[in-house]
Amino acid sequence: VMRWKTVFLLWLVGASTGCVHTMVTSLEKVILDAKKNFVETVKLNHGLGAGFAVWWILTAAVMLVSLGLTLNISPVAAGSGIPQMKTQLTGATIKGYLSFRTLVAKICGLVCSVGAGMYIGQEGPFVHIASALANCFIYMKGFGEPFKRIRENKPVKLAILEAACAVGVSSTFRSPIGGVLFAIEVTSTYYMVANYWKGFLAAFSASLMSHVIEMIISLFDTDSSDSKGTFEFDPVFRIPYNTTTYTSLEDIYATTSYEIWEIPLFIILGVFMGYCGSFMVRLNAKLSRFKSRIMTECRPATKEIVWTLMAATITSVCYLFGNFATESYHDNILAMISPSDLDTGKWTVPQFILDWDWGDQGVIFPLFLFFLSNLILVSLSLTVAVPCGCFVPLFAGGAAFGRIVGEAVQYWAPTATSTPGGYALVGAAALTAGGTRTVSVAVIAVELTGELEYILPLFLGVFASCIMGSRYSPSIYDSILKARK
Amino acid sequence: VMRWKTVFLLWLVGASTGCVHTMVTSLEKVILDAKKNFVETVKLNHGLGAGFAVWWILTAAVMLVSLGLTLNISPVAAGSGIPQMKTQLTGATIKGYLSFRTLVAKICGLVCSVGAGMYIGQEGPFVHIASALANCFIYMKGFGEPFKRIRENKPVKLAILEAACAVGVSSTFRSPIGGVLFAIEVTSTYYMVANYWKGFLAAFSASLMSHVIEMIISLFDTDSSDSKGTFEFDPVFRIPYNTTTYTSLEDIYATTSYEIWEIPLFIILGVFMGYCGSFMVRLNAKLSRFKSRIMTECRPATKEIVWTLMAATITSVCYLFGNFATESYHDNILAMISPSDLDTGKWTVPQFILDWDWGDQGVIFPLFLFFLSNLILVSLSLTVAVPCGCFVPLFAGGAAFGRIVGEAVQYWAPTATSTPGGYALVGAAALTAGGTRTVSVAVIAVELTGELEYILPLFLGVFASCIMGSRYSPSIYDSILKARK
Numbered sequence: 001v002m003r004w005k006t007v008f009l010l011w012l013v014g015a016s017t018g019c020v021h022t023m024v025t026s027l028e029k030v031i032l033d034a035k036k037n038f039v040e041t042v043k044l045n046h047g048l049g050a051g052f053a054v055w056w057i058l059t060a061a062v063m064l065v066s067l068g069l070t071l072n073i074s075p076v077a078a079g080s081g082i083p084q085m086k087t088q089l090t091g092a093t094i095k096g097y098l099s100f101r102t103l104v105a106k107i108c109g110l111v112c113s114v115g116a117g118m119y120i121g122q123e124g125p126f127v128h129i130a131s132a133l134a135n136c137f138i139y140m141k142g143f144g145e146p147f148k149r150i151r152e153n154k155p156v157k158l159a160i161l162e163a164a165c166a167v168g169v170s171s172t173f174r175s176p177i178g179g180v181l182f183a184i185e186v187t188s189t190y191y192m193v194a195n196y197w198k199g200f201l202a203a204f205s206a207s208l209m210s211h212v213i214e215m216i217i218s219l220f221d222t223d224s225s226d227s228k229g230t231f232e233f234d235p236v237f238r239i240p241y242n243t244t245t246y247t248s249l250e251d252i253y254a255t256t257s258y259e260i261w262e263i264p265l266f267i268i269l270g271v272f273m274g275y276c277g278s279f280m281v282r283l284n285a286k287l288s289r290f291k292s293r294i295m296t297e298c299r300p301a302t303k304e305i306v307w308t309l310m311a312a313t314i315t316s317v318c319y320l321f322g323n324f325a326t327e328s329y330h331d332n333i334l335a336m337i338s339p340s341d342l343d344t345g346k347w348t349v350p351q352f353i354l355d356w357d358w359g360d361q362g363v364i365f366p367l368f369l370f371f372l373s374n375l376i377l378v379s380l381s382l383t384v385a386v387p388c389g390c391f392v393p394l395f396a397g398g399a400a401f402g403r404i405v406g407e408a409v410q411y412w413a414p415t416a417t418s419t420p421g422g423y424a425l426v427g428a429a430a431l432t433a434g435g436t437r438t439v440s441v442a443v444i445a446v447e448l449t450g451e452l453e454y455i456l457p458l459f460l461g462v463f464a465s466c467i468m469g470s471r472y473s474p475s476i477y478d479s480i481l482k483a484r485k
Numbered sequence: 486v487m488r489w490k491t492v493f494l495l496w497l498v499g500a501s502t503g504c505v506h507t508m509v510t511s512l513e514k515v516i517l518d519a520k521k522n523f524v525e526t527v528k529l530n531h532g533l534g535a536g537f538a539v540w541w542i543l544t545a546a547v548m549l550v551s552l553g554l555t556l557n558i559s560p561v562a563a564g565s566g567i568p569q570m571k572t573q574l575t576g577a578t579i580k581g582y583l584s585f586r587t588l589v590a591k592i593c594g595l596v597c598s599v600g601a602g603m604y605i606g607q608e609g610p611f612v613h614i615a616s617a618l619a620n621c622f623i624y625m626k627g628f629g630e631p632f633k634r635i636r637e638n639k640p641v642k643l644a645i646l647e648a649a650c651a652v653g654v655s656s657t658f659r660s661p662i663g664g665v666l667f668a669i670e671v672t673s674t675y676y677m678v679a680n681y682w683k684g685f686l687a688a689f690s691a692s693l694m695s696h697v698i699e700m701i702i703s704l705f706d707t708d709s710s711d712s713k714g715t716f717e718f719d720p721v722f723r724i725p726y727n728t729t730t731y732t733s734l735e736d737i738y739a740t741t742s743y744e745i746w747e748i749p750l751f752i753i754l755g756v757f758m759g760y761c762g763s764f765m766v767r768l769n770a771k772l773s774r775f776k777s778r779i780m781t782e783c784r785p786a787t788k789e790i791v792w793t794l795m796a797a798t799i800t801s802v803c804y805l806f807g808n809f810a811t812e813s814y815h816d817n818i819l820a821m822i823s824p825s826d827l828d829t830g831k832w833t834v835p836q837f838i839l840d841w842d843w844g845d846q847g848v849i850f851p852l853f854l855f856f857l858s859n860l861i862l863v864s865l866s867l868t869v870a871v872p873c874g875c876f877v878p879l880f881a882g883g884a885a886f887g888r889i890v891g892e893a894v895q896y897w898a899p900t901a902t903s904t905p906g907g908y909a910l911v912g913a914a915a916l917t918a919g920g921t922r923t924v925s926v927a928v929i930a931v932e933l934t935g936e937l938e939y940i941l942p943l944f945l946g947v948f949a950s951c952i953m954g955s956r957y958s959p960s961i962y963d964s965i966l967k968a969r970k
Contacts, residue, residue: 007952176940177662177928184678191676193669197924197951204944211941215745260700439682443662455661456696459689466682467492 009147009160010198012137014167014205017130021171021206022213024111024122031062031115032328048320055319059116060312066112066386067308071301073105078385081106081128083481085165086187088131089158098135098161106132110387118315118384119377121329121392127168127183128387130206134164159195162187166199167206169444172391174210176203178444185438186477258422258457262409266457269405269423270430270464273398276375277434277465278472280394281479284379288483291383304385311377311384318373321366329396332370336399336424337449364404371400375431382480390476394432402427422454430461437466437475494632494645495683497622499652499690502615506656506691507698509596509607516547516600517813533805541801544601548797549790551597551871556786558590563870566591566613568966570650571672573616574643583620583646591617595872603800603869604862606814606877612653612668613872615691619649644680647672651684652691654929657876659695661688663929670923671962743907743942747894751942754890754908755915755949758883761860762919762950763957765879766964769864773968776868789870796862796869803858806851814877817855821884821909822934849889856885860916867965875961879917887912907939915946922951922960 035058043051070077076084076097084094096102110125138147138157150156165187170179180199184191295303335342342363374397378390405427406420429445432438442458473479520543528536555562561569561582569579581587595610623632623642635641650672655664665684669676780788820827827848859882863875890912891905914930917923927943958964 176944177931181666185681188678191678193673193676196670197948200924200944201948204941204948208941212745260697439685446662456689456693459661459685463682463686463689 005147005150006156006160006198007201009134009137009150010163010202011205013130013134013160013164014171014202014207015209016133016137017126017164017167017171018206018209019213020107020129020133021126022210024107027111028114028122029328031111032117035059035062035115035117052316052319056313056316059118059316060309062112062116063118063308063312063384063386064305066109066116067304067384069112070105070109070386071304073108074099074102075385077102077105077109077128077387079387080124080382080389080477080480081126081131081168081387082124082165082186082389083477083484085127085131085161086477086481089162089165089187091154091158098132100132100136103129103132103136106387113384113386113388116312118312118388119374119381119393120386121172121389121395123169123172123391124389125387126172126389127165127187130164130168130171131161134160159192159198162195163198163202167202170203171206171210173444173448174207175444175447176200176207178440178447179203181440181443182436182438185440186436186475258454263457263460265405265409266423266426266461267464269402269427270433270461271468273401273427273430273461274434274465274468275472276398276401277394277431277436278469280375280379280390280435281469281473281476283376284382284476285473285479285483287380287383288480308384308386311380314380315377318369318377321369321373329392333392333396333399333428336367336396336403337421337428342403364407367400367404367407371397371404374400382476390435391432394435395428398431399424399428401431422457425449425454426457426461429458430465433462434465434469435476437469437478439463439466490632490635491641491645491683492686494619494622494635495648495687496690498615498619498645498649499687499692500694501618501622502611502649502652502656503691503694504698505592505614505618506611507695509592512596513599513607514813516596517602520544520547520600520602537801537804540804541798544603544801545794545797547597547601548603548793548869548871551594551601552789552793552869554597555590555594555871556789558593559584559587560870562587562590562594562613562872564872565609565867565874565962565965566611566616566653566872567609567650567671567874568962568969570612570616570646571962571966574647574650574672576639576643583617585617585621588614588617588621591872598869598871598873601797603797603873604859604866604878605871606657606874606880608654608657608876609874610872611657611874612650612672615649615653615656616646619645644677644683647680648683648687652687655688656691656695658929658933659692660929660932661685661692663925663927663932664688666925666928667921667923670925671921671960743939748942748945750890750894751908751911751946752949754887754912755918755946756953758886758912758915758946759919759950759953760957761883761886762879762916762921763954765860765864765875765920766954766958766961768861769867769961770958770964770968772865772868773965793869793871796865799865800862803854803862806854806858814881818877818881818884818913821852821881821888822906822913827888849892852885852889852892856882856889859885867961875920876917879920880913883916884909884913886916907942910934910939911942911946914943915950918947919950919954920961922954922963924948924951 035055039051039055039058042054074096076094084097087094088097106125106129110122110129113120114122138151138160140147150160162183166180166183168179169182170176173179177200180196180203183199291303291307295306298306374393378393378397381388381393382390403420403424406423409423410420425445429441433441439459439462442455442462445458446455474482520540524536524540524543527539559581561579569582572579573582591610591614595607595614598605599607623636623645625632635645647668651665651668653664654667655661658664662685665681665688668684776788776792780791783791859878863878863882866873866878867875888905888909891908894908895905910930914926918926924944924947927940927947930943931940959967
């Protein structure tokens, strides 16, 4: 009976996280799109200056809402969630960390902080949300307290929480395998192999649930020409093969391979991304220390408000340097890892930036700005007391730098069979690995693009990045944990 | 210095296993093809009876060579290797198990036992080979004893051996991710997460080395029209999309999806495969006990020879029931998981079997025979004192049964978007999971076909199989360990 209850609970955690994830993502998109459209209208009617002002005010306002929700409902809802879950899984408890109150604060705060258009990801917060959901189910009072025996059995309870962490990562990327591995890497020191299946079961329940929800939505979507009620495993970033460019299968196979002289390039890219990841970790630690030293005589809430406004202002300035700041991470990453050319029309950047650029596409400089702003602004965002993760921003920043390398390879060696998108994928995984110091990022990258072709460069890049990064700093999670102590 | 030496040693283990694997596979193919061609000639000239006799004699002869090599050089080289490595990794030692002598015996014995055409896989033996290689490097006397410090540091030594196990699995299937996970599942109880990267590094070194070897071979292959010196991540069982059937990308995406009502079918398939896996484990335990009881007054060597001859005879009888027994596992699995129709011409079966068949393809009955013979004969093969694994035969048997289900679905629901090959893949993973009781088989199945589309059915089938299987028997590895005690 215990076993079947465990299976049911795991399914429940996975399925409910899948539902929450769909809801949160939709709400974020609604806020982001509303903001973008409003600013576009203002810009058209009143010029760039007014557009920027409105963009700035809206970013700051939505961030303050997020801060208010976090501070007033549950201050422990701030931050990523992964470092704290690592502490929780050792058996120690942070008071109220997995309560229903914190769950509500985290969900609402996350919707606002991502919706504000900050350099914030949602994978760390989702680890927290899934764990809090699991905890709420375990301590549920209604329905005859179905999981009472699990509550009293500490090893089983911890195993369920560990599986919930896996669900959190998996549901963000719809990458069940990589999600489980990533969760193991960042939250555990010793792993009990017999608990393996629990993580996978919960992660696949989440995956199945988000598929079912999508299918149900597609049934009501009368405009869609897709086959209704059909199940398709659709990676979040399925590379959209441009059917006008690639008409035959041979073309695709040809474009997704690489040549042996490119292997060292992937490794060098990994090494550099490792340094950059460490730089991000160290900058974050410096900013944290700086924040704790200033305004010591103010009320903590005042200090948080000032700090949040400062972060929102700095982030908004990026708007002046190019429209990529107004696109969602999903769209930006998709554009970069795609084998097709970058759509320069969509990424409008001021003329003075384009004048500095080399290459006939005019995308190198905007890409570099995107990479740099991600690296710096994510370390700033992580110090703000709102729910925020660093995985997705690092992934996007790495993709931008990888794309630069890929475009350069195409420029100097046009006969190369690789695509710039392949370099973008390797760069994305390597920078994320440099910050989080995990190998399983490579697995996530494989899963979320559905491309097994780049598995070898991905792992080589990630290894190089992890080895180099660990010489200069701990992982971002360990660094945050250290700062808390 | 220690760290870089570890990295170098891991690379060395991976690369050398990759070399050995290429060599062993080529030699097995040479023996198998020579045997097949000779028998075909005899059959043409002297009829089926003479063909069968020659087939039988050759099978028995090559098996006796394998037995002789194993018994005379190192008797501990017999069997799979996974149960023994599980013991080794707890810190206990089996005398001479990882010696150079055993390594030679295992490699030569494996070439013969697989080349004989028995129902024998090479993934368990390769776990042993990779571990023995690692151990030989660690205890190497020449070159100034480079790994002396690793030898004296027991935790590091065990971590290297654990990584070597991962290499063994990965190199068999060229599935680095699934290989590492499978090795963790079957050899560890608690896993130290900090050792994660060691397994991946070694596994990818093996993968890279086998790519390099292939590339070098392709450079000398003047007939090949493939682009020379180009790297392609080529899964072992890359499903060959028939370009005459599938001309556009939409076709492929369409054929690799499935509908929601098929999900329960995948789960039921998994449940049945779980029962079958348990049946195989129990039959193997029964045969082991039977073998240990008979001929107790004979010399052990005599008993082994008689038992081997008996196994070879029973296996050869399958030859009469269809030519699938003469194909390699690689070709059979590839045919079954492919979305194209099965080539019935290749699988010649006697007319009296075809007369019983239903369906217009005439493949159901041969497939069922293949499934049944794999299930029974692999449990028999595992009791013979030669190097042998059970992973690949179980995978092939499951693929055959899954294909039957897939063909039935196509027959009764021709509008279904799934392909029979998808069911074959799920069946293959589920039967293997039922025997080995591992979740990571699903990851291996994903990796070796390069198909992420079936990730959800694969995991559902594997879960169902593991849960059902564990009600009736332990895993095959635990069962073998228990019998040894």
